[in-house]
Amino acid sequence: MKLTGAEILCESLTRLGVREIFGYPGGAILPVYDALGKSKLHHVLVRHEQGATHMADGYARASGGIGVAMATSGPGATNMVTGIATAMMDSSPVVCITGQVSSKVLGSDAFQEIDITGITMPITKHNVVITKAEDIARTIREAFLIANGGRPGPVLVDITKDAQQASADFNWEASEPKLPPKRLRNNHDQAEFDRAVEMLNTAKRPIILAGHGIMVSGAMRAFEQFVRAGNYPVAMTLLGIGCFPANDPLNLGMMGMHGEAWVNNAIQEADLLIAVGMRFDDRVTGDLRTYAKSARKIHIEIDRAEINKNVRVDVALIGDAREVLEKLTPHTETRDHGAWINHIAELKGDSAVRDIQSLPDNGHLYAAHVINDIWKETGGEAIVVTDVGQHQMWEAQYYHHNRPRTLITSGGLGTMGFALPAAIGAKFARPGSEVWVVVGDGGFQMTMSELATIVQEKINVKIAIINNGYLGMVRQWQEFFYDKRYVATPLVAPDFAALANAFGIRGERVTKRAEVVPIIQSARESDETVLIDFRVEQEDSVYPMVAAGASLSDMIRRPNNPLVETATEP
Amino acid sequence: MQTLVAYVENKPGVLNRVSSLARRLAINIDSLTVGPTENEEIARMTIVAHTDERGAHRLEASLEKLVDVLLAENISTRALLERDLALIKVSADQQNRPHLMELIKVFRARVVDVAPESLIIEVSGTVDKIDGLLEVLRPFGVLEMARTGRISMTRGGDLLQPPAAEPVNSELESASSNVT
Numbered sequence: 001m002k003l004t005g006a007e008i009l010c011e012s013l014t015r016l017g018v019r020e021i022f023g024y025p026g027g028a029i030l031p032v033y034d035a036l037g038k039s040k041l042h043h044v045l046v047r048h049e050q051g052a053t054h055m056a057d058g059y060a061r062a063s064g065g066i067g068v069a070m071a072t073s074g075p076g077a078t079n080m081v082t083g084i085a086t087a088m089m090d091s092s093p094v095v096c097i098t099g100q101v102s103s104k105v106l107g108s109d110a111f112q113e114i115d116i117t118g119i120t121m122p123i124t125k126h127n128v129v130i131t132k133a134e135d136i137a138r139t140i141r142e143a144f145l146i147a148n149g150g151r152p153g154p155v156l157v158d159i160t161k162d163a164q165q166a167s168a169d170f171n172w173e174a175s176e177p178k179l180p181p182k183r184l185r186n187n188h189d190q191a192e193f194d195r196a197v198e199m200l201n202t203a204k205r206p207i208i209l210a211g212h213g214i215m216v217s218g219a220m221r222a223f224e225q226f227v228r229a230g231n232y233p234v235a236m237t238l239l240g241i242g243c244f245p246a247n248d249p250l251n252l253g254m255m256g257m258h259g260e261a262w263v264n265n266a267i268q269e270a271d272l273l274i275a276v277g278m279r280f281d282d283r284v285t286g287d288l289r290t291y292a293k294s295a296r297k298i299h300i301e302i303d304r305a306e307i308n309k310n311v312r313v314d315v316a317l318i319g320d321a322r323e324v325l326e327k328l329t330p331h332t333e334t335r336d337h338g339a340w341i342n343h344i345a346e347l348k349g350d351s352a353v354r355d356i357q358s359l360p361d362n363g364h365l366y367a368a369h370v371i372n373d374i375w376k377e378t379g380g381e382a383i384v385v386t387d388v389g390q391h392q393m394w395e396a397q398y399y400h401h402n403r404p405r406t407l408i409t410s411g412g413l414g415t416m417g418f419a420l421p422a423a424i425g426a427k428f429a430r431p432g433s434e435v436w437v438v439v440g441d442g443g444f445q446m447t448m449s450e451l452a453t454i455v456q457e458k459i460n461v462k463i464a465i466i467n468n469g470y471l472g473m474v475r476q477w478q479e480f481f482y483d484k485r486y487v488a489t490p491l492v493a494p495d496f497a498a499l500a501n502a503f504g505i506r507g508e509r510v511t512k513r514a515e516v517v518p519i520i521q522s523a524r525e526s527d528e529t530v531l532i533d534f535r536v537e538q539e540d541s542v543y544p545m546v547a548a549g550a551s552l553s554d555m556i557r558r559p560n561n562p563l564v565e566t567a568t569e570p
Numbered sequence: 571m572q573t574l575v576a577y578v579e580n581k582p583g584v585l586n587r588v589s590s591l592a593r594r595l596a597i598n599i600d601s602l603t604v605g606p607t608e609n610e611e612i613a614r615m616t617i618v619a620h621t622d623e624r625g626a627h628r629l630e631a632s633l634e635k636l637v638d639v640l641l642a643e644n645i646s647t648r649a650l651l652e653r654d655l656a657l658i659k660v661s662a663d664q665q666n667r668p669h670l671m672e673l674i675k676v677f678r679a680r681v682v683d684v685a686p687e688s689l690i691i692e693v694s695g696t697v698d699k700i701d702g703l704l705e706v707l708r709p710f711g712v713l714e715m716a717r718t719g720r721i722s723m724t725r726g727g728d729l730l731q732p733p734a735a736e737p738v739n740s741e742l743e744s745a746s747s748n749v750t
Contacts, residue, residue, distance in 0.1 A: 121587060122594050126637040146637055180579050183634070183641040183733040305631035308624060 001171075005133030006035035006164040009097070012140045014040060015172060018068050020428045022046055022055035026072020028112060029099030031164035044428065044457055047449035049076050051421035053083020053154075054447070056094045058425030060087075061408045062383055062433075064218070066147050067092075067425060072099045074112030077158070078119065082415060084154045085123040089412025090239060091216060093152035095143050096124075102162040103131040117158050125153030131160045133168035137175035145177050151303045152216060185304070187318040196298050196315045197331040200230060203272035203296075205340045208232045209255065209284075212239035212411075213277015213302060215404045219322035220244070223276065226325045229332040233344055235263050237278050238396055239411045246380070246400035252344065256284040258393040261544045261555045262347035268553045269343075270295045277301065277321045280310040281412070282548075290551035300324045351558075361513045367391055367466045367536045370516055372398040374436060374464060377520045382434040383408065383426050387419035387443035390472035393542045395438050417446030423461045424453060434462070434524070441467040441493045451503040454529050462523050463531040465496050468538045476541045480556065500531035509533045571600060572619050572626035572646045573722050577732040579638040580606060580613040587636050588615065597621045597629055601654075601719030612640065612732050616721045640732050649725040655694040655718045657682070658704065661711035662689045670710060677703045688713060 003011065009032055013021070022044045025033045036043050046052040049071040056067030071080055077098040087094040101110040117127045126146045130139050136159065143155040200206070214223050220243055227234055227250055234244050235255040244251050252263045264286075267273065273295045278284070285291045288310060297313040299306075300321055307316040317324045371394050374382070380400050385408040386392045392409055401407050408426055410418040419439040427435045444465050454461065466472075475489040500507030510519050510532060523530035543558035578584045585604060592599050598620040607614050619629060626644045633642035662670050670689065674681060679693035693703050697720060704712065724730055 117583075118586075121590055125635075151635075180638060180640050181733045181735040303631075303635070305628055305635060307627075307631070309628060 001169065002167045003170040004031065004035065004165060004167050005136050005159065006031040007038075008133060008136045008168065008170050009140065009159065009164070010035045010039040010041060011170060012137045012172075012175075013068065016141065016144050017065070020044055020059065021068045021070050022052040022059070022425065023070030023097075024049050024052060024072070024076055026074075026076045026099065026112070028073035028101055028161050029070065029076070029097075029164070031161065032070070032097070032099065032159070043070075044424070044453065046421070047452050048447065049079035050083050050417065051424075051447055051450045051453065053080045053094065053096060054086065054415075054418050054421035055425035055428070056096070057083060057087045057090075057092045058385060058408055058422030059429040060092050060094055060425075061090075061422070062405055062426035063429035064215075064405060065093075065429070066144055067094045067429075068097065069094060070097045072112065073101055073116070074114045076112075077114055077116035080156075081119065081123065082413075084120055084156065086410050086413045086415040086418060087154040088123045088125070090410065091152050091212065092154065093147040094154040095140075095147050096154060096156045098156065098158045099164070100129065100158045100160045103160045104162065106131075106160065117156065120156050123154070124156050127156035127158070129158045129160070130163050133163050133166040136163065136168075137170065137172065138177060141175060142177040142179055145179065151213075185318075188316065192315055193317065193327070196317055196328065199272055199296055199298060199315065200274070200328070200331075201333045201335075204337075205270045205343075206230065206232050206272040206274060206337065207252075207266055207270040208234045209237065209267070209273055209275040209278050210234050210240040210243050211237045211276060211278025212243075213321045214240065214243040215277075217277065217302070217321035219277070219320075219325055220404050222322045222325040222329070226329045226332065229329045229334060231335055231337050231341075232274065233266065233337075233341060235259070235267060237281070237284055237411070238409060240278060241396060241407045242401040242404045245402040247402055250341075254396050256281075256552075257286070257546045257548075258397065258542050258544070260348075260351060260397075261557060262344065262349065262351055264546070264552045264555060265347050266344045267292055267295075273297045275299045275301070275313070276325070279303075279306045282310070285311060286546045286550055286552040286554075290553065292552075363512070365511060365513050365516070365534065365536050366540060367394050367468070367534070368398050369513055370464065370466065370510075370534045370536065371395050371438060373516045374438070374520055375399040377517060377524065378434060378436065382406070382436045383430065384436045384438055385409070385419050385423035385426055386437075387439040388414045388416045388473075389440045389443065390468075390476065390540075390542050391438050391440050391466035393473075394466075397542075399438075416440075416443035419443060420447050420463070421450045421453075424450060424457070424459060427459050427461050435460075437461055437463040439463065439465055440472060441465055441469065441496075442471045442491060444496070445491075445493060448499070451500065451505060451531075455504050459529065460527055461529050463529065465531065465533050466536055467493065467496065467533050468536050468540065469493070470538060472540075473542070475539070479539070479541065480545075481547070496531060496533040505529050505531055507531045507533065509535065511535045572621055572623065572629075572644060573650065573652075573720070574617040574619065574626060574630055574633070574642055574644050574646075575722060575730055576615040576617065576633055576642040577607070577640040578604075578613050578615060579640070580611055581638070584613070584638045587638060588617070588633065591632055591636065592617075592619065592629060595625070595628055595632065597625055603719045603721050605721075607732065609732065616719070618720050641730075643730060645722060645724055645730070648728060650722050651725055652696050652720050652722045653694055654697050654700050654720050655692070656700045656704075657716045658691045658693065658707060658712060659688055659714040660691060660707050661687060661713055663687065666710060670707075673703070673706055679703060
């Protein structure tokens with residue numbers, strides 16, 4: 001069957017199970033858009049190509065499948081860079097398809113020509129230029145295979161306009177992926193496995209560090225069985241949240257820079273760290289010289305390059321988290337670790353009652369209250385997509401996730417502007433789920449143009465803007481480390497409720513604690529998007545905190561009376 | 571100094587990916603040689619890098635993550651045969667020429683071009699040997715030099731061959747979800 005390259009692309013995407021493509025048209029990708037119009041694929045028109053990549057990323061993270069973003073050459077492609085890097089840092093399988101000028105003029109600085117494969121080389125798992133129609137089907141299949149295989153990541157496919165226009169024989173069966181053969185490594189020998197088992201069965205104070213890899217591998221059940229088998233307390237990375245139910249007594253919650261102090265102290269006192277699908281990021285470890293000094297370390301990780309990168313480990317079990325855990329569990333002797341678990345409870349002490357959530361209403365509106373109320377009202381069942389900053393950390397602390405893939409957030413790159421577009425992608429991935437956007441007033445203003453996408457696509461997400469009039473996390477650092485010199489952090493914002501109205505979206509504003517729950521309930525009852533502008537305390541800070549580069553044992557604790565400490569008169 | 575061998579796809583852009591990776595890891599490459607293997611689709615690289623064992627591990631593991639890299643291996647601690655080749659143009663007049671020829675003989679190098687005022691000497695061997703020859707040639711006046719950089723091979727039965735093709739796992743090749 002003869003098809004044009006553009007038709008082959010659409011047909012291939014359809015056969016690969018793609019339903020939605022997030023994109024923005026332009027000259028060098030026009031043949032594909034013409035073919036898209038004749039296909040069954042649904043194209044979501046974004047307002048900026050960065051949004052397209054975040055949507056594809058949100059789609060991938062919510063579904064566990066692959067998200068697809070599309071843009072034209074030149075600026076269309078360069079606008080994708082931030083989204084691609086975001087997906088790369090968080091191992092998210094995204095396939096980006098860009099148009100390119102015709103192969104005849106490649107390298108001639110033609111209109112809207114840019115070397116996007118050169119630009120994205122360090123921020124993609126792989127990228128490739130296609131100049132012939134007959135290469136499209138095979139290359140797209142390879143791109144999907146690469147994006148989702150092993151440790152997932154973004155793949156960019158750049159297709160010249162003449163390849164889109166030319167005709168070629170389309171034969172799906174004959175276009176099998178042909179990836180270069182890879183050496184099969186013996187991931188860990190029996191002796192290493194036995195050492196891991198010995199360490200597991202002799203540890204007195206073990207703790208699991210649970211990361212995103214558990215979700216990526218689909219290892220939730222295997223992980224739970226492993227946890228139960230050894231009765232191990234579990235601390236989570238930001239991206240690990242959801243891999244193990246928050247309401248499980250063994251789940252200690254998030255570790256690291258804004259983890260609870262008792263969780264970090266437990267890590268510092270442990271005699272065995274079992275790291276699963278995590279990479280000892282600096283936000284998790286603090287100062288490496290003082291990190292978990294008394295603990296032996298087992299690292300279960302699919303990416304060999306992560307072993308001993310930041311933290312020296314005693315045993316590395318390289319492989320897919322599910323496979324390794326399933327192999328380990330039968331060898332794990334049951335221990336109750338009662339003394340250790342009781343000790344962690346002692347470390348926890350009264351911090352649960354000291355935190356802001358338990359304090360009475362004093363007339364001020366705190367972000368933590370808002371997020372905790374969203375958690376209570378949604379029963380912890382919503383998919384929450386956050387941006388980056390204070391609200392992100394409060395979400396991790398005060399929204400308790402019991403299910404995997406329900407917290408979607410930019411961890412590694414920390415990309416402001418991620419939340420709104422990623423939530424749109426998540427909603428397309430799981431249309432039956434309730435999706436909440438939790439976003440600051442700074443990050444929201446970076447990608448708020450995607451409100452128009454929401455309206456055009458008639459989708460239903462709930463947007464909670466945690467509006468404190470500052471770039472809050474940067475302001476907090478200025479407060480702590482720069483003597484309260486608030487340079488370039490106070491920011492003016494439009495009236496978000498009125499802005500929503502201008503887009504044709506219902507907008508609300510909340511200034512009092514008593515209004516929070518009713519407005520959340522009312523928003524949930526609506527089957528349309530609702531934007532709520534929560535005017536929260538301006539100079540509130542996220543506690544506790546490990547200062548950048550400081551030891552995990554050395555946390556800035558919550559003030560004894562945060563209401564007095566942090567409240568400013570309205 | 572660490573020595574790695576890599577088998578890579580013999581196609582445009584692969585060298586860029588490899589060198590760009592080393593740059594990203596802040597590893598300085600001392601020498602990098604690429605040449606075809608007996609299979610024309612596969613090229614072999616010898617990478618000599620200024621880094622420690624830990625850096626070499628990262629480089630090796632990160633290289634192997636590249637789709638176009640079939641295999642990467644740190645062979646620094648193994649029994650190695652190493653060769654570097656140099657062409658050295660040295661100034662030579664009637665007077666010092668006999669002395670030069672003697673040195674060339676000692677180093678088992680050879681003269682490959684003779685001109686009235688200069689010679690080109692070809693020498694191959696370990697880096698140390700070439701550096702040694704260079705040291706003694708310097709007083710005569712080294713006019714020009716070109717070196718290939720190191721190629722390395724493990725000795726004896728310690729084989730390092732490119733992997734054979736494997737069937738692909740078509741399960742991964744799908745956009746559909748896997749929420750569990």
